[in-house]
Amino acid sequence: MLSLRHLAFLAVLLLLAPLGPGARAEVSLIDANGDRVVLAEPARRIVSLAPHITELLFAAGAGKHVVGAVQYSDFPEAAQRLARVGSYNALDLEAIAALKPDLAIAWRSGNRDGHIDKLRRLGIPIFVSEARDLDAVADSLEQIGALAGTEAAATRAASDFRARRNRLRERFAGLAPVATFYQVWNEPLMTINDAHLIGDVLRLCGGRNVFGSLAQLAPTINAESVLAADPEAIIASGMGEARPEWLDDWRRWKGMQAVQRNNLFFVPPDLLQRHTPRILDGAEQVCGHLASARARRPAGWIDRGRPGE
Secondary structure, eight states, X not given: OOOHHHHHHHHHHHHHSOOOTTOOOOEEEEOTTSOEEEESSOOSSEEESSHHHHHHHHHTTXXXXXXXXXXTOOSSGGGGGSEEOEETTEEOHHHHHHTOOSEEEEETTTSOHHHHHHHHHTTOXXXXXXXXXXXXXXXXXXXXXXXXXXXXXXXXXXXXXXXXXHHHHHHHTTOOOXXXXXXXXXXXXXXXXXXXXXXXXXXXXXXXXXXXTOSSSSOBOOHHHXXXXXXSEEEEOOSSSSOOGGGGGGGGOTTSHHHXXXXXXXXXXXXXXXXXXXXXXXXXXXXXXXXXXXXTOOTTOOOOOOTTO
């Protein structure tokens, strides 16, 4: 029969023993709002509240744990078969609750605060995500890996992303900057500032965002301000895979540098406006377009500075 001393010793050994293969440790992370999110164990039923978050989940090896996603979660193909829970700005709270998730991942700039608060009141843990630069895309992959217990796959994806980003940076570092207007939409006329993720893509490629100093992340502007800025290149995305017709509306302004040199470029929105590893596919296209703009500069060209500011 074991003595009390032996029982106490065995108890200490059990406390010090490593977790078994089936055991899971607590997860504790700080999200984009600065809030600490604590899970007793990695999530096994995850709901994605934005299309790019769905894509990040699959890229981080957590696709098998996703039980629901918002509309337009269409990449990769497996994401198209997920249960739908409304759109990113009009969440179906009942559908989310019915899926009994142990985690929902939200988009700070897209999801409504009121919806997020209601989900929290239902007892659903919320992790808020937001990537404002390319480093943060890799960070998001690692965070999702920790939340879903897929650290190995997420770490590989993040490492591959950083390596590819670094190759682009080395390739385009030190080139003469190209004054660039990125057009999100035409009515209303919208762009992005330097704090936006696409602003970081422009910097990576040697672009100088002519509206980079504006305060809003995605400000509304007017045609007069674009003419005053006189960009060398205009890059637009639009809504789908086809070049938007409104990009060529700028041709009426024949005195603008971008029009004179035919520097009106298109990049599919899914490659730039989703905060996922595919943004580097879009970055490669942006870098190529800006290289074309440099090659089309006339002899004796001189940078006009920042006339629009």
